[in-house]
Amino acid sequence: MTTVQRIILYIFSFKYEHAGGFGSYLLGMSDIIANQSTEANSPQDIKNPTLGWMIGFLFVVSFLGLFSVVPLRKIMIIDYKLIYPSGTATAHLINSFHTPQGAKLAKKQVRSLGKFFSFSFLWGFFQWFFTAGDGCGFANFPSFGLKAYENRFYFDFSATYVGVGMICPYLINVSLLIGAILSWGIMWPLIHEQRGHWYPAELKSTSLHGLQGYRVFIGIAMILGDGLYNFVKVLGHTLFSLYRQFRDKDPGSVLPVGVVGYVGIAIISAATLPHIFHQLKWYYIVVLYVIAPTLAFCNAYGCGLTDWSLASTYGKLAIFTIGAWAGANHGGVLAGLAACGVMMNIVSTASDLMQDFKNRLYDTGFTTAFHDLGIPGTQYPAPYGLVYRNMSILGVEGFSALPKHCLTLCYVFFIGAVIINAFRDVVGKEKAKFIPIPMAMAIPFYIGSYFAIDMCVGSMILFVWSKINKAKADAFGPAVASGLICGDGIWTLPSSILALVGVNPPICMKFLSRKTNAEVDTFLT
Numbered sequence: 001m002t003t004v005q006r007i008i009l010y011i012f013s014f015k016y017e018h019a020g021g022f023g024s025y026l027l028g029m030s031d032i033i034a035n036q037s038t039e040a041n042s043p044q045d046i047k048n049p050t051l052g053w054m055i056g057f058l059f060v061v062s063f064l065g066l067f068s069v070v071p072l073r074k075i076m077i078i079d080y081k082l083i084y085p086s087g088t089a090t091a092h093l094i095n096s097f098h099t100p101q102g103a104k105l106a107k108k109q110v111r112s113l114g115k116f117f118s119f120s121f122l123w124g125f126f127q128w129f130f131t132a133g134d135g136c137g138f139a140n141f142p143s144f145g146l147k148a149y150e151n152r153f154y155f156d157f158s159a160t161y162v163g164v165g166m167i168c169p170y171l172i173n174v175s176l177l178i179g180a181i182l183s184w185g186i187m188w189p190l191i192h193e194q195r196g197h198w199y200p201a202e203l204k205s206t207s208l209h210g211l212q213g214y215r216v217f218i219g220i221a222m223i224l225g226d227g228l229y230n231f232v233k234v235l236g237h238t239l240f241s242l243y244r245q246f247r248d249k250d251p252g253s254v255l256p257v258g259v260v261g262y263v264g265i266a267i268i269s270a271a272t273l274p275h276i277f278h279q280l281k282w283y284y285i286v287v288l289y290v291i292a293p294t295l296a297f298c299n300a301y302g303c304g305l306t307d308w309s310l311a312s313t314y315g316k317l318a319i320f321t322i323g324a325w326a327g328a329n330h331g332g333v334l335a336g337l338a339a340c341g342v343m344m345n346i347v348s349t350a351s352d353l354m355q356d357f358k359n360r361l362y363d364t365g366f367t368t369a370f371h372d373l374g375i376p377g378t379q380y381p382a383p384y385g386l387v388y389r390n391m392s393i394l395g396v397e398g399f400s401a402l403p404k405h406c407l408t409l410c411y412v413f414f415i416g417a418v419i420i421n422a423f424r425d426v427v428g429k430e431k432a433k434f435i436p437i438p439m440a441m442a443i444p445f446y447i448g449s450y451f452a453i454d455m456c457v458g459s460m461i462l463f464v465w466s467k468i469n470k471a472k473a474d475a476f477g478p479a480v481a482s483g484l485i486c487g488d489g490i491w492t493l494p495s496s497i498l499a500l501v502g503v504n505p506p507i508c509m510k511f512l513s514r515k516t517n518a519e520v521d522t523f524l525t
Contacts, residue, residue: 025315025319025338025344026049028389028392029047029334029338029389030049034046044279045334047277047334056276057341060265060269060273061273061342061345063265064266064289067259067261105475108475108476109475113480113483113486115483116480117484117486117490118483119484120159120160120484120486121487121488121490121491123157124487124491124492124495128498128505129505129507130508131505131508131509133508136505136507137508138509139156139157140510141154141155142154143453149511151449152449152450153449154450154453155450155457159484159485159487159488160454160484160485160488161451162457163480163484163485164454164458164485165455165459165461165462166459166461166462166478166480166481166484167458167478167481167482170459170463171433171436171437172440172455173452173455173458174459175436175437175440176440176443176444176452177449177456178436178441179436179445180444180448183219184444184448184449187214188211191211191214195210195211197404198404199404209403210403211403213403214406214409215445216316216446217402217410218410218445220314221410221411222414222438222442222445223298223417223443224298224417225414225416225417225438226298226420226438226442227294227295227301227439228294228298228418229421230297231297231301233425262293269285270289278331279331279332279335280335281326284335284339288318288322292342292343292346292347295347296346296347296349298347299314299347299348311343311344311347311348312344315340318336318339318340318343318344319392321339322339323335323339323392324397328396332392332396333389333392333396334392336392336396337392417438417439421438424437465477
């Protein structure tokens with residue numbers, strides 16, 4: 001690879017690697033990652049990044065998410081009253097600088113926001129000193145014991161998600177915790193006991209042929225069940241509303257701009273992308289764009305509930321669908337990765353756009369190149385690139401390659417999500433407050449339990465505060481939460497700069513069992 005290609009790879013992997021976004025599927029296309037796998041590393045399954053095709057690719061796919069959800073923005077924010085915690089936090093931060101002069105309450109709110117902003121920022125700075133290696137630092141503190149930690153049950157001291165928990169309704173946080181207990185507390189340990197029967201026992205924990213396959217696809221099934229139910233419900237209301245407008249007004253005046261824009265850009269994209277990826281046929285793209293608005297709605301809806309964008313999850317779905325359709329002999333690996341990029345750009349733009357309607361600010365990443373990008377064992381191994389490529393290799397084998405009973409469980413949880421939503425609508429709003437939300441329950445299935453615990457801690461803080469002084473909690477709770485979220489978020493910029501200039505944390509704080517610690521002591525002695 002040329003130096004320019006490495007620079008491009010690093011720029012995008014830096015900003016999106018952690019979220020499993022653009023950098024991951026882009027790196028999965030490169031020869032550096034392909035050479036780390038023994039399968040599907042022929043020229044037809046490799047495309048190294050160059051600035052020209054990347055700009056063209058992003059230009060034709062990134063606008064689709066905007067047009068797919070803009071027509072539903074009023075329904076999502078006003079009718080559904082979705083929270084969009086990051087957008088809400090940023091709105092409070094912006095409003096704090098534009099409050100009427102002389103308003104005592106506003107000044108106190110600004111003071112509270114600034115105080116907790118500073119605390120959150122300094123807490124992130126303090127934690128940085130103890131993160132000198134993988135699994136180090138307070139973020140890996142085994143709060144409930146090492147066994148619980150292995151199943152991702154721990155409090156990771158994230159100021160961001162404590163703040164998000166203070167903003168999200170109690171039902172959302174409780175739903176997250178129920179989903180975490182159901183998956184990591186019950187289902188995954190039980191399925192793990194079936195290793196050797198349901199899937200080969202020697203597989204790595206990240207293999208989609210094993211336990212990871214259940215985590216990813218059952219979570220997707222539940223999310224799609226919830227999202228599709230709500231999408232159909234909203235679509236029904238929207239079509240009825242349009243019918244009344246056509247009946248009462250001039251039909252030409254109510255043609256949605258979003259629909260026209262979406263169809264227009266989709267046509268351009270379907271004509272352009274096959275020239276960038278000849279493995280990605282135009283009819284694959286058409287199918288993606290027919291499905292994408294539903295998934296974009298699901299992602300924007302879920303992000304509005306919990307602040308988690310699951311764009312990478314929907315990208316995985318595109319990898320398997322298009323990869324299996326294309327087949328191994330026709331560049332299915334590269335077609336799957338390209339389809340992943342198309343889908344992720346659409347659904348992530350949709351959720352980010354809805355956050356913007358809640359006044360979210362954006363940050364811009366910048367960086368430089370490193371010669372060891374993507375190479376295992378180096379400072380910047382970019383492991384998700386290989387993960388995404390392996391998923392694409394699995395995708396060309398078809399869903400039959402998934403572990404035993406995985407699809408059956410997916411069907412069960414998809415139908416279960418639809419039934420729970422229907423039951424919530426039947427019992428009415430008052431009783432629905434006590435029924436968990438499937439979309440929120442599904443998120444920990446794949447991610448883990450730790451952030452649900454963080455958010456429940458935020459809920460607990462607000463609940464206790466409300467019992468002590470409800471008026472003060474109502475007045476200052478959003479400001480405190482916004483300070484926690486924004487301070488922790490701002491710290492990522494200096495921490496990234498420190499990494500880029502080669503300044504590494506000096507200490508690794510890890511937690512070992514007594515037995516392991518004794519073995520380490522013996523070894524060192």
